[in-house]
Amino acid sequence: MGAGPAAMAHYKTEQDDWLIIYLKYLLFVFNFFFWVGGAAVLAVGIWTLVEKSGYLSVLASSTFAASAYILIFAGVLVMVTGFLGFGAILREQKGCLSTYFCLLLVIFLVELVAGVLAHVYYQRLSDELKQHLNRTLAENYGQPGATQITASVDRLQQDFKCCGSNSSADWQHSTYILSREAEGRQVPDSCCKTVVARCGQRAHPSNIYKVEGGCLTKLEQFLADHLLLMGAVGIGVACLQICGMVLTCCLHQRLQRHFY
Numbered sequence: 001m002g003a004g005p006a007a008m009a010h011y012k013t014e015q016d017d018w019l020i021i022y023l024k025y026l027l028f029v030f031n032f033f034f035w036v037g038g039a040a041v042l043a044v045g046i047w048t049l050v051e052k053s054g055y056l057s058v059l060a061s062s063t064f065a066a067s068a069y070i071l072i073f074a075g076v077l078v079m080v081t082g083f084l085g086f087g088a089i090l091r092e093q094k095g096c097l098s099t100y101f102c103l104l105l106v107i108f109l110v111e112l113v114a115g116v117l118a119h120v121y122y123q124r125l126s127d128e129l130k131q132h133l134n135r136t137l138a139e140n141y142g143q144p145g146a147t148q149i150t151a152s153v154d155r156l157q158q159d160f161k162c163c164g165s166n167s168s169a170d171w172q173h174s175t176y177i178l179s180r181e182a183e184g185r186q187v188p189d190s191c192c193k194t195v196v197a198r199c200g201q202r203a204h205p206s207n208i209y210k211v212e213g214g215c216l217t218k219l220e221q222f223l224a225d226h227l228l229l230m231g232a233v234g235i236g237v238a239c240l241q242i243c244g245m246v247l248t249c250c251l252h253q254r255l256q257r258h259f260y
Contacts, residue, residue, distance in 0.1 A: 019254055020251065020254050020255065023247060023250055023251040023254060024089055024251065026247055027085075027089050027244070027247045027248065027251055028086070028089050030240075030243060030244050030247055031082055031085040031086060031089065031244070032082075033240070034078065034081075034082055034085070034237075034240065034241065034244055035078070035079060035082030035083075035085075037078065037236075037237040037240060038074075038075050038076075038077075038078025038079045038081075038082055038237070039075065039078075039079060040075075040233060040237075041071050041074055041075035041078060041111070041233055041237055042071070042072060042075025042076060042078075042079065043075070044071060044075075044229065044233050045068045045069070045070075045071030045072035045074075045075055046072060048068040048071070048226055049065070049068045049069075049072070051226070066117060070110060070111075070113060070117070071111070071233070073110065074107055074110045074111045074237075077103070077106070077107050077110070078107055078237070081100065081103040081104065081107060084096070084099065084100055084103065085100050085244075088100045089251075094252055094255055097248055097251060097252045097255070098252065100248055101245055101248045101249065101252070104241050104244050104245050104248065105245065107238075107241060108238050108241045108242070108245070111235070111237055111238040111241075112235065112238045116231075119227075119231045121227060122224060122227040122228065122231070125220060125223060125224060125227065126220055129216055129219060129220050129223075130165075130216065133165045133215070133216055133219070134165045134170065136149060136153065137153065137164065137165055137170055137171065137174055138170075138173050138174050138175065139175055141153050141174060141175075141176045141188070142174075142175070142176030142179070142181060142182070142188070143175065143176065153188070153190070154188065154189075154190035155190075156215055156219060157188070157190040157191055157209070157215060158190050158195070160215055160218040160219065160222070161193075161209050161212055162209050162212055162214055162215040162218055163187055163191035163208055163209040163210060163212070163214065163215070164187070164191075164214045164215065165214050165215060165216045166214040166216055167210075167214050168186075168187050168191060168203060168208060168209070168210045168214075170214065171186065171187045171188065171191070172186075176188070182200075183198060183201075184198075184201050185198065185200035185201050186200060186201060186202070186203040187200045187203055187208055188200050191203075191208040191209055192207060192208050192209075193206075193207065193208065193209065
């Protein structure tokens with residue numbers, strides 16, 4: 001009879017040990033996928049900025065760029081936190097686990113904000129592009145002090161094989177085309193299928209992107225696809241972190257019971 005409580009205590013200690021090991025393995029697996037997810041978030045953020053850097057000048061809002069920078073920041077933080085997580089799990093230190101949990105919470109909020117920003121901007125993307133792209137082509141292209149905007153529009157038209165906002169006719173109202181600097185061009189040279197000096201003087205479908213349509217629809221679809229990807233990655237990894245926070249709390253609680 002006297003050995004009963006001691007046996008029960010021994011059994012409970014073994015059970016706690018088994019649960020701690022089980023939780024450690026689960027958290028270790030989660031942390032690996034979490035680290036890989038951080039690398040993916042970082043890659044998407046950098047890729048977005050690199051791919052879109054030439055188009056950002058034609059966007060009225062900085063929300064698109066802000067979402068990408070937030071994802072980059074979150075991705076770096078995730079990878080650093082991942083290394084800390086591996087150390088905390090192996091050492092079984094409650095202080096490290098608490099720090100790991102706090103960092104997971106911060107990253108969760110950061111990525112959630114990035115995902116929400118991308119979704120909100122996606123909702124008003126069409127209206128912004130319609131209002132801003134027409135004005136940019138008509139008033140800013142080719143003007144002194146607007147070198148970056150001019151380069152962005154040129155790259156946009158070449159990359160998407162398009163001319164004008166809705167069609168090549170949009171350029172007829174452009175300040176640049178109506179000026180002496182245009183040298184008789186009907187459209188900018190970037191509208192040409194093969195870009196050579198003053199090729200924009202001949203606005204024939206065989207020479208320029210006339211029948212292919214304007215840039216508005218193509219740019220809108222391109223940005224929308226990437227915003228959805230940014231939002232999906234941000235919110236997806238943020239939801240994954242909830243599992244990590246739950247596992248961290250469970251392991252922290254078990255360690256506290258085990259040592260006290």
